Amino acid sequence: MDKNVLRELARKYALQNAVFFGGRANAGAVIGKIIAENPGAKSSITEIQLVAREETEKINKLSSEEQRKTLSLIDPSMLEKKEKEQRKGLPELVNAVRGSVVTRFPPEPNGYPHLGHGKAAIIDEGYARMYDGKFILRFDDTNPVKEREEYYEAIQNGLEWLGIKPDKIKNTSDDMEKIYRYAEKLIDDDNVYVCFCKIEEMRKNRAEGRECDCRSADAKKTREKWKLMFSRFVPNEAVLRLKTNMQNVNTAVRDPTLFRIIEGSHPIQGKKYRVWPTYDFSVSIEDHIDGVTHSMRTKEYELRDELYFLLIKLLDLNKPELIEFSRLEMENAPLSKRKINPLIEQKLVSGWDDPRLPTLAGLRRRGILPEAIKEFILGLGVAKSEAVVQIEALESVNRKIIDPIANRYYFVVDPIRVEIKGAPDKITTDALLHPDKKKIKKYELDGNNLYVYIAAEDAKTLRKDDNVRLMHLFNIKITKIGEKYIEADYAGNDKTAKKLHWVPANSTRAKLHVFGPLFLDEEFNKNSLTVKEGFVEPYAADIKEGERVQFERMGYAILEDKKTMKFNMIHR
Numbered sequence: 001m002d003k004n005v006l007r008e009l010a011r012k013y014a015l016q017n018a019v020f021f022g023g024r025a026n027a028g029a030v031i032g033k034i035i036a037e038n039p040g041a042k043s044s045i046t047e048i049q050l051v052a053r054e055e056t057e058k059i060n061k062l063s064s065e066e067q068r069k070t071l072s073l074i075d076p077s078m079l080e081k082k083e084k085e086q087r088k089g090l091p092e093l094v095n096a097v098r099g100s101v102v103t104r105f106p107p108e109p110n111g112y113p114h115l116g117h118g119k120a121a122i123i124d125e126g127y128a129r130m131y132d133g134k135f136i137l138r139f140d141d142t143n144p145v146k147e148r149e150e151y152y153e154a155i156q157n158g159l160e161w162l163g164i165k166p167d168k169i170k171n172t173s174d175d176m177e178k179i180y181r182y183a184e185k186l187i188d189d190d191n192v193y194v195c196f197c198k199i200e201e202m203r204k205n206r207a208e209g210r211e212c213d214c215r216s217a218d219a220k221k222t223r224e225k226w227k228l229m230f231s232r233f234v235p236n237e238a239v240l241r242l243k244t245n246m247q248n249v250n251t252a253v254r255d256p257t258l259f260r261i262i263e264g265s266h267p268i269q270g271k272k273y274r275v276w277p278t279y280d281f282s283v284s285i286e287d288h289i290d291g292v293t294h295s296m297r298t299k300e301y302e303l304r305d306e307l308y309f310l311l312i313k314l315l316d317l318n319k320p321e322l323i324e325f326s327r328l329e330m331e332n333a334p335l336s337k338r339k340i341n342p343l344i345e346q347k348l349v350s351g352w353d354d355p356r357l358p359t360l361a362g363l364r365r366r367g368i369l370p371e372a373i374k375e376f377i378l379g380l381g382v383a384k385s386e387a388v389v390q391i392e393a394l395e396s397v398n399r400k401i402i403d404p405i406a407n408r409y410y411f412v413v414d415p416i417r418v419e420i421k422g423a424p425d426k427i428t429t430d431a432l433l434h435p436d437k438k439k440i441k442k443y444e445l446d447g448n449n450l451y452v453y454i455a456a457e458d459a460k461t462l463r464k465d466d467n468v469r470l471m472h473l474f475n476i477k478i479t480k481i482g483e484k485y486i487e488a489d490y491a492g493n494d495k496t497a498k499k500l501h502w503v504p505a506n507s508t509r510a511k512l513h514v515f516g517p518l519f520l521d522e523e524f525n526k527n528s529l530t531v532k533e534g535f536v537e538p539y540a541a542d543i544k545e546g547e548r549v550q551f552e553r554m555g556y557a558i559l560e561d562k563k564t565m566k567f568n569m570i571h572r
């Protein structure tokens with residue numbers, strides 16, 4: 001590659017990277033961009049690295065303002081994150097016509113949304129936007145016993161937080177009358193029957209490929225019994241089943257149940273209905289009613305594709321493209337309401353928004369940014385292949401975004417008082433609030449009555465006569481080690497000595513919640529939450545609720561409650 005061309009390219013990408021990531025470009029990202037644009041250039045990788053690093057360094061010296069301005073002169077289109085780029089990982093759809101693609105996300109409001117739902121919704125919405133189409137949030141609320149109003153709201157809040165904006169929000173339960181009409185069509189065409197078999201019997205027949213006697217009723221009889229499902233029959237007494245082939249190799253399509261009786265008050269419909277469709281029946285019809293062109297779901301539904309298309313054929317419905325992607329699975333994190341629910345019921349976690357949970361509400365409290373989730377999910381793509389991902393992968397995306405903006409502070413856990421004698425009368429000390437920002441934290445200390453706090457863990461390593469350096473301050477020589485305090489003498493300046501973190505006497509009490517994996521070897525990890533108490537330096541009073549900061553040597557944290565100065569640890 002021509003040297004000048006390479007330099008231009010590096011400069012351009014460094015500027016863009018800086019503009020997108022809080023004023024600080026990452027050389028690695030710049031190198032990646034150059035190589036992506038010039039796949040043949042790998043041979044000169046060392047040169048690319050060198051130039052990219054040089055340019056990145058130069059660009060990082062500019063103010064955000066200058067970066068933006070310079071980029072706008074070179075290529076203003078680069079100031080905006082390209083739509084395509086945001087959705088990298090989403091391959092083109094088959095039979096997609098710009099302007100007429102319709103996708104939907106169909107959660108059941110029986111729990112709070114988790115990262116897996118985030119994946120589905122991001123992909124569903126991503127495709128609608130990619131083709132200037134329409135995205136529908138459809139509550140698949142056809143089980144009155146499981147749905148709760150709280151969950152409808154939680155799902156909407158979760159999507160809103162992710163920046164996902166449905167063009168339409170609807171409930172399957174609002175279409176019940178229409179769904180019944182389709183059932184009646186199946187009855188008229190003699191494609192269904194009311195079955196009175198006990199569950200075990202039904203299961204056995206299905207396994208053995210045997211038809212039961214209920215199946216022989218004609219359309220007229222079936223219609224009468226169907227009516228009774230709305231009045232006389234009790235739950236589990238009768239279901240409506242589709243007539244298929246009981247010897248079908250795919251057992252999911254051996255006379256599947258389409259309707260069952262469920263009694264209970266529905267959060268939206270109240271007691272209006274007691275005959276409810278199964279997922280398989282309602283999804284085919286709802287996708288038709290909603291004009292869905294591309295229907296997406298996770299791979300575990302694969303065996304039910306046949307039924308989806310069979311119902312479409314029997315009822316003469318629109319036939320969308322069906323796209324399947326892998327279910328998101330994360331090591332030691334339960335990405336399923338079925339697994340999260342028991343943790344809540346047994347009170348092993350504080351609720352659906354416990355920061356240890358991979359629910360959207362939990363991740364939010366944990367300090368993970370919605371942008372990080374989007375970038376992470378789109379980075380995984382829509383591959384069908386299963387892969388268990390590590391939470392660290394999401395954390396690393398999050399870290400990359402917050403590092404340029406998170407101010408640095410000192411937090412001293414289990415503080416031990418260090419009394420210092422012989423220091424100069426007045427000492428001023430300063431440290432940078434952020435390595436890239438010019439703002440400084442400045443403290444004035446009174447040498448005549450001087451004490452500071454260090455962490456118990458650091459104090460443990462000290463011995464009498466040790467000479468150590470208090471960061472950004474001066475050296476001290478340890479003269480006495482008491483149980484709850486330490487005494488030391490001022491010992492001048494020797495920057496080579498071992499460094500200790502400290503906070504001044506007028507520091508603020510604070511709490512830091514630190515989270516570990518919820519499970520270890522499939523068992524609930526009883527030590528998944530640790531609460532550290534200590535002092536944060538006085539400048540921490542400037543931290544706003546919800547702000548993300550970095551505690552030196554510990555990691556990134558978010559201030560959850562300013563009144564009690566309670567922080568949640570985000571990640572290292």
Ligand code: ATP
Nearest residue numbers: 106107108116117120297298327328335336337338
């Ligand atoms: P859960 O086990 O959490 O109840 P579910 O599939 O029953 O999962 P739904 O509310 O029915 O939950 O899911 C709505 C949509 O979200 C479905 O299309 C489903 O495929 C998708 N989804 C759910 N969990 C995941 C996951 N872990 N990864 C990707 N997509 C998911």
Ligand code: MG
Nearest residue numbers: 107108110279
């Ligand atoms: Mg479900």
